[in-house]
Amino acid sequence: MLHKIWRFIRQVSGDDAYERYLAHHAAAHPGEPSLSRPEFFRREQERKWNGVRRCC
Amino acid sequence: MKSTIFQRIGWFLVAILGAAAVGGIALNRGESINAIWFIAAAACVYALAYRFYSAWIAARVLVLDETRATPAERLDNGRDFMPTNKWVVFGHHFAAIAGPGPLIGPTLAAQFGYLPGTLWILVGAVLGGCVQDMTILFFSIRRDGRSLGQMARDELGPIGGAAALVGTLMIMVILIAVLGLVVVNAMKHSPWATSTVAATIPIAVLVGLYMRNIRPGRVLEGSLIGLALLLFAVAGGGWIDHNESLRPLFDHEGLTLAWFVIGYGFLAAILPVWLLLAPRDYLSTFMKLGTIFLLTIAIVLMRPEIKMPALTQFIDGSGPIFGGSVFPFVFITIACGAVSGFHALIASGTTPKLLANERDIRMIGYGGMVLESFVAIMAMIAATVLDPGVFFAINSPAGVVGKEAADAVAKISSWGFPVTVEQMEFLAKEMGEKTLFARTGGAPSLAVGMASIFGSAFGNGLLAMWYHFAIMFEAVFILTALDAGTRVGRFMLQDMLGNFSPKLGETSWYPSVLLTSGMVVAAWGYFLYIGVIDPNGGVNILWPLFGISNQMLAAIALSVATGILVKSGKLKYAWVTGAPLAWLAMVTTSAAWEKVFSSDVRVGFFAAANDMADKLASGALPAAKAKFAPQLIFNQQLDAWLTIFFVVVLWVVIFDMLRVAARYLRGKPVLPLSESPHEPSRLAEDWVRD
Numbered sequence: 001m002l003h004k005i006w007r008f009i010r011q012v013s014g015d016d017a018y019e020r021y022l023a024h025h026a027a028a029h030p031g032e033p034s035l036s037r038p039e040f041f042r043r044e045q046e047r048k049w050n051g052v053r054r055c056c
Numbered sequence: 057m058k059s060t061i062f063q064r065i066g067w068f069l070v071a072i073l074g075a076a077a078v079g080g081i082a083l084n085r086g087e088s089i090n091a092i093w094f095i096a097a098a099a100c101v102y103a104l105a106y107r108f109y110s111a112w113i114a115a116r117v118l119v120l121d122e123t124r125a126t127p128a129e130r131l132d133n134g135r136d137f138m139p140t141n142k143w144v145v146f147g148h149h150f151a152a153i154a155g156p157g158p159l160i161g162p163t164l165a166a167q168f169g170y171l172p173g174t175l176w177i178l179v180g181a182v183l184g185g186c187v188q189d190m191t192i193l194f195f196s197i198r199r200d201g202r203s204l205g206q207m208a209r210d211e212l213g214p215i216g217g218a219a220a221l222v223g224t225l226m227i228m229v230i231l232i233a234v235l236g237l238v239v240v241n242a243m244k245h246s247p248w249a250t251s252t253v254a255a256t257i258p259i260a261v262l263v264g265l266y267m268r269n270i271r272p273g274r275v276l277e278g279s280l281i282g283l284a285l286l287l288f289a290v291a292g293g294g295w296i297d298h299n300e301s302l303r304p305l306f307d308h309e310g311l312t313l314a315w316f317v318i319g320y321g322f323l324a325a326i327l328p329v330w331l332l333l334a335p336r337d338y339l340s341t342f343m344k345l346g347t348i349f350l351l352t353i354a355i356v357l358m359r360p361e362i363k364m365p366a367l368t369q370f371i372d373g374s375g376p377i378f379g380g381s382v383f384p385f386v387f388i389t390i391a392c393g394a395v396s397g398f399h400a401l402i403a404s405g406t407t408p409k410l411l412a413n414e415r416d417i418r419m420i421g422y423g424g425m426v427l428e429s430f431v432a433i434m435a436m437i438a439a440t441v442l443d444p445g446v447f448f449a450i451n452s453p454a455g456v457v458g459k460e461a462a463d464a465v466a467k468i469s470s471w472g473f474p475v476t477v478e479q480m481e482f483l484a485k486e487m488g489e490k491t492l493f494a495r496t497g498g499a500p501s502l503a504v505g506m507a508s509i510f511g512s513a514f515g516n517g518l519l520a521m522w523y524h525f526a527i528m529f530e531a532v533f534i535l536t537a538l539d540a541g542t543r544v545g546r547f548m549l550q551d552m553l554g555n556f557s558p559k560l561g562e563t564s565w566y567p568s569v570l571l572t573s574g575m576v577v578a579a580w581g582y583f584l585y586i587g588v589i590d591p592n593g594g595v596n597i598l599w600p601l602f603g604i605s606n607q608m609l610a611a612i613a614l615s616v617a618t619g620i621l622v623k624s625g626k627l628k629y630a631w632v633t634g635a636p637l638a639w640l641a642m643v644t645t646s647a648a649w650e651k652v653f654s655s656d657v658r659v660g661f662f663a664a665a666n667d668m669a670d671k672l673a674s675g676a677l678p679a680a681k682a683k684f685a686p687q688l689i690f691n692q693q694l695d696a697w698l699t700i701f702f703v704v705v706l707w708v709v710i711f712d713m714l715r716v717a718a719r720y721l722r723g724k725p726v727l728p729l730s731e732s733p734h735e736p737s738r739l740a741e742d743w744v745r746d
Contacts, residue, residue, distance in 0.1 A: 024134030041273035056157035
């Protein structure tokens with residue numbers, strides 16, 4: 001139960017985004033080189049804020 | 057699914073309790089009423105609407121298809137398109153739609169008494185706002201997660217698309233200006249509030265550096281450190297407030313603070329997002345969810361008495377916070393919390409790209425807005441537990457009740473809301489402020505309300521701490537809205553300018569970034585500046601303008617939805633979005649009509665401009681006011697034309713939708729539905745990705 005809550009908190013905050021990216025990458029593009037953690041985080045932040053993210 | 061007899065009895069009881077609670081709230085006169093009735097009424101109305109109305113919309117009107125693959129599944133790229141646990145999507149969606157709006161609107165609307173605002177929040181949400189969010193989310197999911205502007209262009213034509221774009225940009229400008237004004241009014245001559253809010257900037261930068269360089273991508277760690285520092289900053293503000301040599305550094309006039317906010321907005325827009333915007337957003341989101349949760353617990357624990365009457369005499373339009381009668385102004389004062397057009401941008405932005413299954417549209421779209429509406433109800437409670445005299449003393453601008461405390465309390469007491477100078481001085485002292493008079497805008501009165509609720513639930517000794525915590529909490533996400541809004545405005549402007557000069561459209565070309573950011577900041581900075589120098593408080597002008605523009609965007613979204621429903625051959629269900637559209641068109645148009653043509657100087661823009669011009673010409677204005685008069689006159693005229701523009705855009709889109717619908721019904725060619733073809737979902741039934 002605690003473990004589940006912790007996983008939820010990590011996912012909803014985006015703390016585990018890189019791990020999920022690696023999982024997706026391994027499944028969808030096996031063999032290709034993946035981004036490093038800092039590089040992934042940098043690109044994600046740029047992408048996320050290129051649009052309406054927050055309301056009034 | 058056949059419902060059992062027990063379920064039917066259960067829902068029947070919910071209906072009876074809901075009717076009793078709403079009836080109790082509506083018919084109560086003279087005596088105070090407990091806040092728990094508000095919670096009960098809201099909970100029952102939401103439960104019934106969610107269980108029956110949203111289920112009916114899902115099954116009959118939209119016909120959600122569980123077997124159909126969503127864009128998240130079909131276009132999965134591990135980043136923006138990604139099937140995600142529905143509770144995670146719910147969290148993201150709620151955090152995105154719930155900003156300072158549902159806290160400020162109900163607080164201002166409390167000048168009419170608690171009843172009009174509360175009823176509009178409940179009815180407007182379940183029949184309007186929730187429906188808008190849910191249908192737009194559905195249509196966007198059926199169209200690969202396209203934005204509202206694109207859908208308007210694809211389904212209605214170029215006019216609808218352009219209107220959505222221009223409308224969004226305008227709302228952004230007005231919204232940021234009014235939010236900036238709220239922060240300025242909370243910070244003026246308050247070293248504690250100012251230093252705490254100022255401290256949030258270096259804290260955000262520190263968290264940004266931590267998440268990027270020290271421990272890349274460790275969002276939780278960084279946020280926790282940031283939150284601890286923010287709490288420390290609240291306490292530190294109290295220390296600065298008592299320190300004679302540091303205190304003057306943070307003790308400023310409204311106008312000075314406005315220039316700081318404008319300068320900050322420009323810096324935030326041109327700095328990289330990872331340094332300030334993204335970390336600030338993490339902090340404000342945690343802060344927002346945590347505080348709302350805490351406020352719910354505190355209200356349920358201590359069940360405060362509502363002291364504001366159900367209706368005040370200000371329903372006739374003579375209200376001190378903003379002029380205008382209860383109809384139509386309560387409906388545009390409370391936009392977020394009842395119907396907010398801005399949500400349509402979120403429901404057609406990040407959210408549709410994450411949903412793993414269409415059946416969750418109901419919970420995310422409808423349920424997310426139900427929760428935001430509940431936040432608005434709690435803001436209404438926090439504003440109305442104050443003594444009405446105190447509420448009006450905090451919120452009435454000096455231009456209405458007078459600059460001197462004695463004049464202000466005399467005037468407010470003469471309205472039948474007794475309050476004394478000693479009472480206000482004692483309250484200010486308890487909250488750690490020099491004065492609480494004329495802090496128009498909703499944030500301080502909400503903070504006093506929250507502080508007294510928190511204080512009595514969790515210990516009264518720390519009232520000043522709670523007050524400044526509440527101010528910091530509001531300021532943090534107001535500043536986030538300001539940063540994020542400026543950035544979005546910049547992108548839109550670059551997009552538009554790119555049609556004339558491709559170079560200006562490049563989002564990473566620095567001269568263009570500087571130019572367009574400067575233009576957006578100048579636009580909202582202008583309205584903020586005028587709002588601060590306006591003796592009537594600026595909120596009187598800006599908040600209705602924001603409400604009208606936000607409801608205009610809602611009308612655009614509902615027009616798009618109604619148009620699509622008709623084109624899908626569902627004319628008999630078109631009222632589901634058509635009825636709230638008609639209501640919004642009516643209230644927005646009549647509010648705009650009054651703002652333009654009313655002869656009451658506190659309502660009509662032209663009337664106010666002419667009145668001031670006459671006074672200026674006859675020399676009736678004191679020198680201090682005469683200095684600003686030409687600017688204020690120009691601004692009133694500008695606001696009138698802006699209002700006219702909003703209404704014209706609103707009706708152009710509605711007629712465009714009606715034209716498309718009429719063509720379709722007469723069998724003439726229209727733009728085809730842009731829905732993507734059906735693909736079966738391959739995700740397992742109870743599949744959850746984590």
